[in-house]
Amino acid sequence: DQQVKQNSPSLSVQEGRISILNCDYTNSMFDYFLWYKKYPAEGPTFLISISSIKDKNEDGRFTVFLNKSAKHLSLHIVPSQPGDSAVYFCAAREYGNKLVFGAGTILRVKS
Amino acid sequence: DAGVTQSPTHLIKTRGQQVTLRCSPKSGHDTVSWYQQALGQGPQFIFQYYEEEERQRGNFPDRFSGHQFPNYSSELNVNALLLGDSALYLCASRETGGAYTGELFFGEGSRLTVL
Numbered sequence: 323d324q325q326v327k328q329n330s331p332s333l334s335v336q337e338g339r340i341s342i343l344n345c346d347y348t349n350s351m352f353d354y355f356l357w358y359k360k361y362p363a364e365g366p367t368f369l370i371s372i373s374s375i376k377d378k379n380e381d382g383r384f385t386v387f388l389n390k391s392a393k394h395l396s397l398h399i400v401p402s403q404p405g406d407s408a409v410y411f412c413a414a415r416e417y418g419n420k421l422v423f424g425a426g427t428i429l430r431v432k433s
Numbered sequence: 434d435a436g437v438t439q440s441p442t443h444l445i446k447t448r449g450q451q452v453t454l455r456c457s458p459k460s461g462h463d464t465v466s467w468y469q470q471a472l473g474q475g476p477q478f479i480f481q482y483y484e485e486e487e488r489q490r491g492n493f494p495d496r497f498s499g500h501q502f503p504n505y506s507s508e509l510n511v512n513a514l515l516l517g518d519s520a521l522y523l524c525a526s527r528e529t530g531g532a533y534t535g536e537l538f539f540g541e542g543s544r545l546t547v548l
Contacts, residue, residue, distance in 0.1 A: 326475075328475075354534045354535045355535075356534075356535045356536070358539075363541065364541055365437065365523055365525075365539030365540050365541050365542055366476070366523070366539045367539070368536045368537065368538075371534050371535055371536065373534070411475050411476070413475075413535065414535075415534070415535040418481070418488070418489045419464065419466060419481045419488070419489055419527075419533070420478045420481070420489055420491060421468075421476075421478060421535055421537065422478070423468075423475030423476045423477070424475050425473065425474050425475050426474075426475055
């Protein structure tokens with residue numbers, strides 16, 4: 323039972339354009355949603371988060387949008403850079419310290 | 434400032450064997466979590482340790498056990514290895530106290546292959 327789903331295994335965008343990564347969830351009890359980025363041979367690194375009581379959070383080139391009624395969140399990267407090429411994981415905080423992760427989306431930014 | 438360090442980075446075991454993976458948390462962090470990442474999937478929560486006790490556990494069998502030491506470092510032990518235990522095992526740490534929003538610091542992981 324996948325509570326967090328990333329339906330796009332990969333995404334390819336041109337440098338300078340917008341990258342939009344999507345995530346759907348089923349559990350209404352999640353209180354925080356996060357995006358992590360992972361390069362090969364490295365552990366995931368935290369990128370940005372959003373509380374379930376917000377609908378938008380911005381940090382530089384990265385913006386996360388949350389649509390609670392649709393149980394959907396998205397990560398926008400503007401402008402996309404070649405160094406953004408990585409695997410992006412959507413995650414949600416369940417009770418306590420447990421994070422539930424999606425399967426990830428491979429982003430390729432072409433120069 | 435050292436981040437989360439894990440050892441070994443790679444190891445190969447055979448079915449039925451036992452394995453121990455080690456983790457040192459980021460300096461100043463006292464809570465350690467372990468995650469299993471199978472190929473093509475996202476990390477799955479195994480358990481979390483704080484003050485040398487298991488505080489929360491995911492949906493993993495008792496073959497998976499852990500320990501936290503007074504210096505906050507941690508071990509993950511897996512007994513009676515199965516082929517399906519082949520995965521990247523990630524250790525993550527955070528500082529307890531204050532508002533926790535889900536941000537964790539991950540190590541590079543230990544890649545376990547079970548033959």
